[in-house]
Amino acid sequence: MSLNFESSFNPQGAQALQRREAMLARIAQLRALEERAATASAKSKPVFEKRGQLLPRERVALLLDPGAPYVPLCSLAGFLQDTKDPEKSVPGGGMLAGMGFIGGVRCMVVASDSGIDAGAIQARGLEKILRVQEIALENRLPFVHLVESAGANLTKYKVEGFVLGGSLFRNLARLSAAGLPVITVQHGSGTAGGAYMPGLSDIVVMVRGRSRAFLAGPPLLLAATGEVATEEELGGAEMHTGVSGLGEYLAEDDRQALGLARELLQRTGWQPSTASRATVSEPVFARDELLALMPAHHREPVDMREVMARIVDGSELLEFKPLYGAATLCVQARIGGHAVGLISNNGPIDVAGANKATHFIQWMCQLGHPIVYLQNTTGYMVGKDSEQGGMIKHGSKMIQAVTNATVPQITIQCGASFGAGNYGMCGRGYAPRFLFSWPQAKTAVMGGEQAARTMQIVAEAGMARKGITPDPAQMQAQFDQIVNVFESQADAFHTSGLVLDDGVIDPRDTRAVLAFCLDTCAEAAAREPRRMQFGVARM
Structure with missing residues (x-):
């Protein structure tokens, strides 16, 4: 059987060019x-x-190895959460985060965006840092934190933020106990809870005249106890490196502090093996063609093999059970030299497709191959025949397999991600190692028009029972409102603002992002950190 994929896609066709322009517009946004x-x-x-x-x-640019790969994470966190005006909302959650290399060591890097509101954690900022801590823990990555933060924004105080914020510090303790180095560069202030960021780090670098860490600053101290003290006396860099012992290293400025952090990472001995990997073949088809494959609306069909052929090594696809459950695609391939299983959708997931995917997931687990889900599904098949055929129980078997898979799972939301199809295709609720979205992806319990029509049918039936004649104008207005609510929430930028993915990516970067993530998973599997009962305690 030939593994070479024969494409039928015409990238210069009118439809392809239209889709390309629509995707480029979203990338520009x-x-x-x-x-x-x-x-x-x-x-x-x-x-x-x-x-x-x-x-x-x-700071982040100076810390990272020049020219080395870097994958930013959750860059749209908080979008449309601080304001509903898309022209005024500033995304990011008050921090920068991503995976990159420091001194040759693959790390998780988080930095307070102290140029905005003094680094106060913005809307969804807490979810963002908790997510990247989870990624670091699962993938055995050292955690490097560049801190300069006013902490929680008290003008937008919510008690749940305070209570759940304790998880941030709990995770620092978990990372250290897991044998993963936690290094903090204290560039500026860390007050109250923020003081526990350096307190729960293995190593702390402070900057003379700039670093501050105290449980209560001068104003709170005066209000609470009447005591008068300066910031330097309470929590300055010289005091902490010479008196309290909170800091290990005293730097003269930001540059020296970052240089010390690089030196510390280089001395961990965590650099990956330099053993060369077999030569990796690039896809036969141009990655630029990925721009033209996905429609702006999920009702237009797409052969997801065309997507696969533009991200896998040599465009070589070995399709599993190609004649059975044909709308569900299960394919073996390689990405960046890593053997993987890919699962995608050319239509709703039917009974045969669910059983096929379940079989394939178990097969990949037996082989030890990571699974990549390319979501483009309107959900599980509905209807009398499907229900009588046992769609619920067969779909449940697929969800069982996804839930209990023993290999890394990575999800790319390429197009539609509707209904239980989001679950069966390893959506956020199923804890994939990584999950990224394409700019035109849609996530919802169902399509907006489908939801509006369903509610319209129910409303009209209720009116009929009461003998009420529907007002066509009013019914249309309600229909349009429901569609707008569903469509706005389904948008990839909106869901990414809620930290329901790890970031929105340019489709052309999909292969590079997947290769980086697969490298990260492989490196984590090969590393055995020196776990401890407790994290490194500060002395």
Whole structure:
């Protein structure tokens, strides 16, 4: 059997060109939103320069190995959460986060975006840092934290944020106990709960004249006890590195502090093996064609083999049970040299497709191959024949397999992700190692028009029982309102703002992102950290 995929896609066709323009427009919107956060932060540059400091993005750039891969995470966190005006909402959650290399060591990097509201954690910022801590723990990544934060925004105080915020510090303790280095560079203030960020780190680097860490700052101290003390006396860098012992290293400025952090990572000995991997074949088809494959509306069909052929090594696909449950695609391939199983959808998941996917997931677990889900599903098949055929029980078997799979699972939401199809295709609720969205992806319990029509039918039936004649104009207005509610919440930028994915990516970057994530999973599997009963206690 030939593994070479024969494409029938015409990238120069009228439909393809239309889809390409629509996708490019969405990518432009994505980049504009990311740039909005960077621009908002950069407005503080004169203040930072006056204090002899680097901006947050400058710190991250200086910390990371030049030219090495870097995958930003949750860059749209908080979008449309601080305001419902898409023209004014600043995404990011008040912090930067991503996976990259420091001194050759693959790490999780988090930095307070202190150019915006002094680094106060913004809407969804807590969910963002908890998510990246989870990624670090599951993938055995050292955790590097660049701290300069006003902490919680008291003008938007919510008790649940305070209570659940304790998980942030719990996770730092868990990372350390798991044998994963936790290194903090304290660039500026860390007050109250924020003081536990360095307190729960294995190693802390402080900056003379800038670092501050105290449970109560001068104003709170005066209000609570009447005691008068300066910031330096309470929590300055020299005091903590020379008196309290909270800090291990005292740097003269941001640059030296980041240089120390790089040196510390280089000395962990965590660099991956330099053993060369077999030569990796690039896809036969151009990655640029991924822009033109996905429609703006989920009702237009797509052969997801075309997507697979543009992200896997050599465009070689070995399809599993191709004649059985044909709308559900199960394919063996390689990405970046890693053997993987890919599961996708060319239509609703029917009984045969669910059984096929269950079989395939178990087969991949037996082989030890990670599974990549390319979501494009309107859900499980409905109807009399489907129900009588046992759709519920067969779909449940697929969900059982996804839930209990013993290999890393990575999800890319390419198109529609509707109903229980989101679950069966390893949506966020099923804890994939990584989950990214394409800009035109849609996530919802069902399509907006389908939801509106369902509710319209129910409403009209209720009116008929009461002898009421529906007002067509009123019914249409309600229909349009429901469609708008569903469509706005289904949008990838909205769901990413809620931290329901790990970021929205350009489809052309899919292969590179998957290869990075698969490398990360493989490196985690090969590493055995020195676990301890407790994290490293500060002395």
